[in-house]
Amino acid sequence: MSDFPMTWQLGDRSVNRVGYGAMQLAGPGVFGPPRDRDQAIAVLREAVASGVNHIDTCDYYGPHVVNQIIREALYPYPGDLMLVTKVGAKRDEAGAWLPAFTPDEIEAAVHDNLRNLGLEVIHAVNLRVMGDGGHGLSEGTIAPQFERLARLREQGLIRHLGISNATATQIEEARGIAPVVCVQNHYNLAHRDDDAVIDSLAEARIAYVPFFPLGGFSPLQSGTLDTVAQQLGATPMQVALAWLLQRSPNILLIPGTSSLGHLRENLAVRELVLPDDAVATLNGIAG
Template sequence: MSNYHQHDGTFKIGGDIEIKRLGYGGMQLTGPGVWGEAPDRENAKNVLRAALKAGVNFIDTADSYGPHTNETLIADALHPYPLDLLIATKGGFERTGPNQWRVNGHPDHIRQAIDGSLKRLKKEVIDLWQLHRVDSRYPVEETLGPVVDAVKAGKIRYVGLSEVDVEQVKRAEKTVPIVSVQNLYNLGNRQWESVLDYTAERGLAFIPWYPLASGPDKLKSKISGIAEKHHATTAQIALAWLLKRSPNILLIPGTSSLTHLEENMQGGNIALSDEDFAALS
């Protein structure tokens, strides 16, 4: 696949924007329940800057993180942005309080979400805009209408989806080209194997959210044995397994800790053997 560059650990979004496969997810840089500002805003900005210094050039956020505070934080910390930095954001949720998420796929809401993200991120173009959830109250074609308009207007470069099955991806693709899918997926939760395989076949990026989960207790002893062998942590092995699972997987582990950030980045350097991978799989 022309999008895969396994030798240097990169992937081309849309066959065009080359990014490193180990990125950073901004969700944890908010208050409790993904609500409000980061408790220590200066530390949060330092974490974002440290991620870039460590080589990250792919950051994932959403208008619903905060809501809105995460996008503003990223702009405050990193703008003017390095030319090679891809910031992906998402829209399609309304927030009414901590840990409360209400899907809203109404075209008016989507239109406002796109324009709001552009403003908060201080961007003229969003390189990757993702529909955070499909809203069953509206045909996806209707929800994606403003997205198509934004692509035509040059406000959005590429479009992705989140938490979708294969049929939903295929249906959306009839309205607008899709370059990525962001679904729950990790060592312990592989319910979306079919979607991962579909994206790999099509050369689309697959972005697991909650990538650090190491799964059920029955896996713990296997992981700890492999972790010891590699002088690594369980979290690092969980990341290494994902990177080996498929070359179209892009990782966005999030943290508000500089120490954990460094640990996650080192997880990208662990090369699991085929035997290690098979034991975990």
């Protein structure tokens, strides 16, 4: 078992740091129904049975499909399960990702999530900032949108708030409006622009949830990761996830898959401890 803390406070609940991201339960391109709905349901049920109590989702996965599958698989939800969704985008008929970022669109998306998940209150909602090209960062105020979420929180429709794909300035702006319990940004071994953000959030006891754990690696960086993984008898994904767990105790993982085999591999990182020399080698990937 890892010597590192394996739980972290997410709002009013302690969650296991290895959670599950539901994005891959939709069809190709995160659009339309899955190829195998029964398999998707089986993955969700095994994840929860294996100790996952933090599931990341949103209503524009599909759209609507993934939340409906979560409800079919897990409702009535276990008392310790924290469902975290995000708002701020939508899909068109061709599956393109488009901003849906007006305060009224934000509020409508919250109601879509409530309806499709079968909830009266959502445990946490992230405001997803659509930056340059959708995934890139862009500065600009998020106050009108976050203030609307804060109002919905005061009305009792949302328990906690977070922000995703945000700059340090936007994170601080959000925290000035209402309590922030989680930040979900692009971060991994090769993409470490948020190092200072992670450390400051850890001091504030705020969770950090990285997405794209293998996104943006160069062939050379991937080769180094592959070598370390071979030496440890693990997969590259397992090593990348284990490195994140050891990077900071406030990092919560949400690896996603539609495969039971891959789910089990991802959950096995709870037992994988990287030795100091491996961590040093991996730390050198960035740069």
